[in-house]
Amino acid sequence: MGAGRPVEVAIVGGGIIGCAAAAFAAEAGARVTLYERAEIGAGASGRNMGAVQHPFDPILAPLYEETVQIYRELSQRDDEFSFPGEPAGLLMVTPDPTLLEPDGEEPPLGPRSDLLAPRQVQSLEPSLADDLWATRLETGFPIPPHAATAAMARRAREGGAQLELGAAAVPAVVNGRAVGVVLEGLRPRAADLVLIAAGPWSPYLLDPSGRWQPIVATWGATAQLELASPPRHVVEELRVESVNQPVSDAATARPPSAEKTPSIFTLAAAGSVVTIGSTFLAFEPDPRAMAPLLVERGKRFLPGLRDTRIVATRACARPQSLDGRPLVGEVAGMQGLFLAAGHGPWGISSGPASARLVVDAMLGGDASVIPDGLNVRRFDTPTVREVHV
Ligand SMILES: Cc1cc2nc3c(=O)[nH]c(=O)nc-3n(C[C@H](O)[C@H](O)[C@H](O)COP(=O)(O)OP(=O)(O)OC[C@H]3O[C@@H](n4cnc5c(N)ncnc54)[C@H](O)[C@@H]3O)c2cc1C
CATH class of the missing domain: 3.50.50.60 (FAD/NAD(P)-binding domain)
Known part of the structure; x- marks a missing residue:
């Protein structure tokens, strides 16, 4: 120099x-x-x-x-870049309320909402399934990927x-x-x-x-959807915080069966760009084959997905450190x-x-x-x- x-x-x-x-x-x-x-x-x-x-x-x-x-x-x-002024909020949803009981350490997120019963979840996000429990976190800014x-x-x-x-x-x-x-x-x-x-x-x-x-690759497939009235919140199936680790043995078996494909339902809607995900695999999946599985699994949480159209599919690798x-x-x-x-x-x-x-x-x-x-x-x-x- x-x-x-x-x-x-x-x-x-x-x-x-x-x-x-x-x-x-x-x-x-x-x-x-x-x-x-x-x-x-x-x-x-x-x-x-x-x-x-x-x-x-x-x-x-x-x-x-x-x-x-x-x-x-x-x-x-x-x-050309817009960033939401306020977080949309992150709703972590589950049909099983016992999963929402604190099991020791809380995520360090400041105020975390109490357990939301299905009726409260419905009033926040009417398009979600009517038997879901949730917790709401003051985070989650959706932007196009x-x-x-x-x-x-x-x-x-x-x-x-x-x-x-x-x-x-x-x-x-x-x-x-x-x-x-x-x-x-x-x-x-x-x-x-x-x-x-x-x-x-x-x-x-x-x-x-x-x-x-x-650092190892943990592959995810996502699908971009056309969807009328998507949830405003970022929605994630509970336990998404456990995704930050190398993939399990199940994820290295190829090809996994549809039911066994390790995936966690997530949805983020940035205006009309609605993305759902995602898988956790040790190999690069074919996103066109995975997208229908993601939609199928997502219907459990968002019944309106039965009327959706897949407009794009993608696969990419998380750089996952040990x-x-x-x-x-x-x-x-x-x-x-x-x-x-x-x-x-x-x-x-x-x-x-x-x-x-x-x-x-x-x-x-x-x-x-x-x-x-x-x-x-x-x-x-x-x-x-x-x-x-
Ligand atoms: C399905 C999925 C969903 C995700 N969702 C979110 C989310 O909602 N929010 C969030 O915060 N994060 C999310 N992530 C994680 C996030 O996308 C990654 O952590 C982040 O993009 C990694 O960025 P990077 O720049 O380190 O690597 P990359 O984006 O992988 O970029 C590395 C680049 O290096 C290039 N490259 C490789 N080798 C060479 C070479 N020899 N010479 C030149 N170029 C090379 C590649 O082509 C690539 O463009 C998600 C990841 C996945 C897989």
Whole structure:
């Protein structure tokens, strides 16, 4: 890094984390190039459920709160991005009221409503089945699934970042120091600092042997529906907070039977964009085959789904870390090589704030800004392959 010239930053991955990091780094004066092997939001960042919500984890809660703030500011400056002024509310529903009895630790969400009986649930959301119990949480901002990532990409471009699409990249490391990236065809691109933000593919970019796996892919299928009068709340089948963990053995059996497909009913309606989900699988499902199963299962909660039309189907992978929290910071023993990945089911809700953290650590040179519970170094060290350019 020479004095007098801007720091060159290479970012690998054009999901929510990469795009937000590109925006923040460019705004801080770095010369930023983001390399995305497909298109912006090609992974989960463009294909998720579109619910910005509390991640049920005290370590992640500040990231969620800051991310909401970032989206609020973004909606002020970007006419194409709108963010709800107030949360729509999250209704966690179940036909079994015993599931709503507190079993020890409550999610750290501040005021949580009491148990809502079916009659109260009906008065809040008349379209839900009339035998559902619920609890209501003051969180849940529905946005179209691709919207936040697209807005962050626009902000990055406005700030002067170059976004190279269709450009698969691997980090170039020489003598324990990041020197840039290598694109397909062995084309080197120099940089002072490199950030890997490639979601569930990140471990392979650092350690191609596949031995370093603190983040694994948990595949989800979703369906976008045409639906008259969808619920205003984000609706989730109770126990969705248990989704932030690697998939169970059942999810690795392929193909699972329809009944055994691990899925949890969720619905988020951002205006006319109504999305239902979602599965938790160790392999990439065919979303066209999964969508009818999601609708079928969803009818238990939302009978009106019998009259719906599926307008789009999607599959994407959650970058699921082993302890449910992202890995952020400089990789041990690799100067200038940073990672921000592993946001599991909460990347849209917490990703921009962790992108800001990693950019602060990269450009400020101060690793202490990253809380221990998020630091990449809490896991063992990947064997980074040296690539000479
Ligand atoms: C079904 C489903 C529903 C979800 N719903 C929600 C929700 O409602 N709310 C929420 O907060 N979160 C949700 N999530 C989680 C959220 O979508 C993810 O945590 C988040 O999108 C991860 O962002 P990322 O930038 O880390 O990774 P990704 O979005 O996976 O982006 C990584 C990018 O890197 C690119 N890439 C990979 N390798 C290379 C390479 N070698 N060179 C260049 N580019 C490369 C990929 O093409 C991809 O575009 C959901 C996830 C799933 C699967």
